[in-house]
Amino acid sequence: MLKGKTVVLGVSGGIAVYKSLDVVSRLRKLGVNVHVIMTKAATEFVTPLSFQSLSQNYVVCDMFEEPKTWDVEHVSLAKKADVFLIAPATANFIGKMANGIADDMLTTTVMATKAKVLIAPAMNTNMYENPVLQRNIKILKELGCNFVDPESGRLACGDTGKGKLASPEVIVNEVVNLLTQKQDLIGKNIIVTAGPTVESIDPMRFISNRSTGKMGYAIATQAANRGANVTLISGQTNLEVPKNIKKLIKIESAEDMYNAVLENLDDNQVVIKSAAVADYKPKNYSNKKIKKSDDDLSIELERNKDIAYEIGKIKKDKILVGFAAETNDLIENAKGKIKKKNLDFIVANDLTKKGAGFGVDTNIVKIIDKDGNITEYPKMKKEEVADVILDNVNKLLQR
Structure with a gap:
């Protein structure tokens, strides 16, 4: 070579x-x-x-x-x-x-x-x-x-x-x-979502999750390296912006991310939903700081839109990739998401395994396609996992 x-x-x-x-x-x-x-x-x-x-x-x-x-x-x-x-x-x-x-x-x-x-x-x-x-x-x-x-x-x-x-x-x-870097995605337009979303309770407090954005940023980086035009839609992270991406859109809430994806959907052939999007948000936002009292505090939550599910209803011939980060029943839960959200394939990982999940530089994943075929991978750097995901995307693009 x-x-x-x-x-x-x-x-x-x-x-x-x-x-x-x-x-x-x-x-x-x-x-x-x-x-x-x-x-x-x-x-x-x-x-x-x-x-x-x-x-x-x-x-x-x-x-x-x-x-x-x-x-x-x-x-x-x-x-x-x-x-x-x-x-x-x-x-x-x-x-x-x-x-x-x-x-x-x-x-x-x-x-x-x-x-x-x-x-x-x-x-x-x-x-x-x-x-x-x-x-x-x-x-x-x-x-x-x-x-x-x-x-x-x-x-x-x-x-x-x-x-x-x-x-x-x-x-x-x-x-x-x-x-030896592949250049097999030249001219392809890809949306990658990354990082956590933040759902505000009041001006000081919010609901979020442990996502650091490392997996999504690795995918965006490798896709750009392979020639793709990448639109990265990112929650709050401490990561450097990947080189050579076409567009960076910073968002805060799940609603922000939903709107950003929909606004850019028509111009892209692939959507890779690697962000950790909050499932729920406070039903009522307080414009003023909620003061501490001697009583317990209850916050009523309501469902956020499921972005992958909404895209799956309208994607037509676009490729949609989802993620399933689970602590139990990994395969069952991941397969359920494929069917419900009309995914082309899903990247599943067990958060309880050492070297997988949030905040580390490695991941251990299984890729499951819509026919139920499962391919397991050993612990790899997230950049290597990103290339595996993009290899699978490229196979679908070649059909």
Whole structure:
């Protein structure tokens, strides 16, 4: 799968440069063609000849050196890249890229590329935690750049903390993931709902649930990575907005989410209902804070609209995916939802299992289709579960 793929590796100046030699070696062993661009500072730590020997391609260091080919070199390399990796990426390089500065071969070439960009920072802990650096990282993430977070440990300066360049193995795995990313959902329009809803009791109090939105955000992220036009309708979360999504709609209540889904339904082919929507809301909202008294308090609740059920009545040829997060009778409850809500398939998970459910980075799911077929999956990262869900969606889209 990697034969014929090209990675352009940008190396900026830092003690971690020696690890990038291992990155080149690992990529070459996988059959990846590697071209290296070094900043002047990087050559003070490792010679270009070392990278040239491992990559088996000449190394570019200076914009104004005699060209090895008749191509405009920075444009030529930018076009060759399937992935543009910067490792290590210094605070100086990140600051330049975030602010559009192109004053050497590396910054000029990365500015000219349309390839996926992967950045692996490495620096002193205090530099990494500096608000300016964190702002620049945020800017680049919002522009669609991918990051390999640095590791924690003892740094070259003697300090201990976060800032070590990620291991070559981790960096190469991220590169491979980008090189092999499916692009099977290009042009498909998908709604993903995520996170909890909030049902207000008074200006201070509300009813909600434990959903963090991680599963829905993972689905939105992977769908966008696979080329889909994603509309993410999200309750309140502390998560970063996924890169490359078409539209983000933030909502609060179940009614807000219902209205947002209906308003966008006609423009989308798929609806993935991964949000944890409150089934009930207070029947009467108090405009003023309800004061504590010596008596017990009773709050009368009324049903919210079941969004998936309402969509199921009108979906026609649209694909509708539901979720069943249960603590008992998982299969029975999930199958009942498929029939009642006219779902194409449902993603069922048992909240009592360790590593499944809310607030964790993994999930353990069963996918049940409308014919009752059940496919069980082991514990996986939520991004992996998201790809499994999208694989099933894509099969339905191909019919």
